[in-house]
Amino acid sequence: MRAVVYHASQCAPKKCTALKLARFGLIKVVRTLRALPRRGVLLNPFSPVPLCRRDAGTAIVALDCSWEHAVEVFRRCRRLRSRRLPLLVPGNPVNYGKPAKLSTVEALASAMYILGSPEDAQRLLSKFSWGHTFTSLNRELLEAYMRAQSPEEVLEIEREYFSPL
Numbered sequence: 001m002r003a004v005v006y007h008a009s010q011c012a013p014k015k016c017t018a019l020k021l022a023r024f025g026l027i028k029v030v031r032t033l034r035a036l037p038r039r040g041v042l043l044n045p046f047s048p049v050p051l052c053r054r055d056a057g058t059a060i061v062a063l064d065c066s067w068e069h070a071v072e073v074f075r076r077c078r079r080l081r082s083r084r085l086p087l088l089v090p091g092n093p094v095n096y097g098k099p100a101k102l103s104t105v106e107a108l109a110s111a112m113y114i115l116g117s118p119e120d121a122q123r124l125l126s127k128f129s130w131g132h133t134f135t136s137l138n139r140e141l142l143e144a145y146m147r148a149q150s151p152e153e154v155l156e157i158e159r160e161y162f163s164p165l
Helices: 017-023 070-075 104-114 118-125 133-148 149-163
Strands: 003-007 028-030 040-043 061-065 081-083
Touching: 003 070, 017 028, 017 070, 017 104, 028 104, 040 104, 061 070, 104 118, 104 133, 118 133, 133 149
Parallel strands: 003 028, 003 061, 040 061, 040 081
Antiparallel strands: none
């Protein structure tokens, strides 16, 4: 599954999960928004519509930027279909256990898994010592989201798992 990341150069390069994936040749990193594919699904945390299997078949696009500038950067990507990831729990050491605070690799891997490519998701996560933790924390959710055929089904799964919290 093809993944493209716009890298805004707003993070520490040695800690950046997107740049590490690019070094392994697993994703394409671009430095301008114009270089993003014309068609694709933008992983946008501000979108009201969750990602589901219906979105399969196009490139997955992620934006790697500072949260301070995120609203502005995401607003400039109107030509892509925006979808937010369903709620998941991060396994990365920085945001471990804080729902929805995923690293770029966790976001890309989640999207691949939900869109029906769990092997591609595992390939990305395998490059990080904590990658298996993310899968362990979310396996049941990822499987449920992957089976969901519509955004409404995804929202129901989120309510089921997270409303008791």
